[in-house]
Amino acid sequence: MPRHPFLHGTYTIAPTPFLPTGELDRASLGTMVDMLVGLGVQGITMLGVMGEVDKLGDAERDVIIDDVITAAAGRVKICIGTSHVATDRCVALSKRAAELGADALMVAPPRLAKPNDAALRSHYQRVAAAVDIPVVVQDHPISSGVLMSVDFLANLARDVPGCNYLKLEEEPTPAKTTRMRAAAPDMVIFGGMGANMLLEELRHGADGCMTGFGFSEILVAICNQWAAGDVDGATQTFYQACPLIRYENQPGINLAIRKYIYMQRGAIAHAHVRAPSSPLPADVIADLHDIVTRLGLIQHFKGAHA
Template identity: 85%
Template sequence: MPRHPFLHSSYTIAPTPFAPDGSIDRASIATMVEFLIGLGVQGITMLGVMGEVDKLGDAERDLIIDDVVTANRGRVKICIGTSHVGTDRSVAYSKRAVELGADALMVAPPKLAKPNDAALRAHYHAIAAAVTVPIVVQDHPVSSGVLMSVDFLANLAREAPGCNYLKLEEEPTPAKTTRMRAAAPDMVIFGGMGANMLLEELKHGADGTMTGFGFPEILVKICAQYVAGDVDGATQTFYHACPLIRYENQPGINMAIRKYIYAQRGAISHAHVRAPSAPLAADVIADLHDIITRLGFGQHMKTKGA
């Protein structure tokens, strides 16, 4: 039985589909939602770092949320990223996401000139006071520039309504997961980081993963096997997929790789990434197809090579 039946297991952080001209590809939002639900994910997270959220305008945010919620039709939980460096803007984004049908929110801490736990605490309390849905606190210092201690996160989970969910991405993640689980036994902990350490995170007390990957069904299977007590099976599934997890998780091109895989699998129509990001080079695509073919996943792709 999951620690909290509302949010658990495998949540996919989905990309934002764009047409070749850079506009929102609304048709692909619908096909992507069907694709992910068909693969068994427990939830879909939109407007995260890997969803190119910093390249979106406010009207585009609303459009994406509305289209995802409409396509979902209540079948899985929808989590929406509502992070902003300004507390007022994050509160506004959060309220708007809930108005449009979000089941949960993902919020990273705002960047501060100096570390200040009191300011961070006030930021999260303001958001929690404005909404009634769960808030997944994103602990990813590489992107936020903010370090949050185990004690801070444990206290926040106890004090701020709904903030007892954590997307733990401060490396080394297994070690912090152990400390976090000891400090906050009832907290729901998701791993992330492209599933690089998913197996170890589960072993150290994580409840699942909230991350992106071109083959989400693999992460669903790993989590299901582990929860069912089939640790050996989960281990074998994870180790088999590790070469692809490693290759996809390259900083700077991971989003482009994931979009390419999604397009090849028919989830979205185009692999376009907004500038200044660039499309994948031919040699990257060739290496990717080689890995996918060697792992036996080639039947899921439209083409067999670059």
């Protein structure tokens, strides 16, 4: 059972769709939301690392948030990434997302010249105090450059209202999940990292996942099976999907692969990644099609026959 009735289960980290010209593809925002809702996710997270957030302007951010919330129409929770290295800026982005109707925020720690738990704590305190919605603490040192200890995160969850959600992505994630669950029994823990270790994270105490994957319904099935006590079913579903999870998670091209899958599934019109970027090589696409075919998922691609 979920440890909190508000945020739980499977949250998809969604990409930002662009036209081939590099402009926002607003029509695809709507079709993408509709697909994800139809696949059974509990929530959608926008403007994360895989949402190309660093390539967006403030006006574009507002458009994305507004369009996604409008398209969701209350059918799923919408979590918005508002991370920034400057606390004042992070607070402003967080307040704006809340004003536009976000259900929750995802905030990574700001990079500091020297490790400083007091400064990190103050950062999260100010963000949480500025809004009336939960803050998901993103523990992803690969992108943030910041290591947060189990004790720090447990104290944050205990002492800062709203910060009792964690997107745990410091590897090895299963081991840290075990320590976090022991230190903060009531904290809601989401696995991430493209679902690479989702089964083990659930086994070690995670409540669900908040990550991207081209076939979100598979992650929904795994988390739902696990929550229902069907450990064997969740295990089988995970292992069946492992070849695709592994292939999609290739560093440097994982976003391009995910966008290609979304395009093939009709969720977005174009697989364009905003510059600087490179198109997927033909051999990568061929290998992807081979995996999808062998897993019996090719019928979900445009123009394909089961």
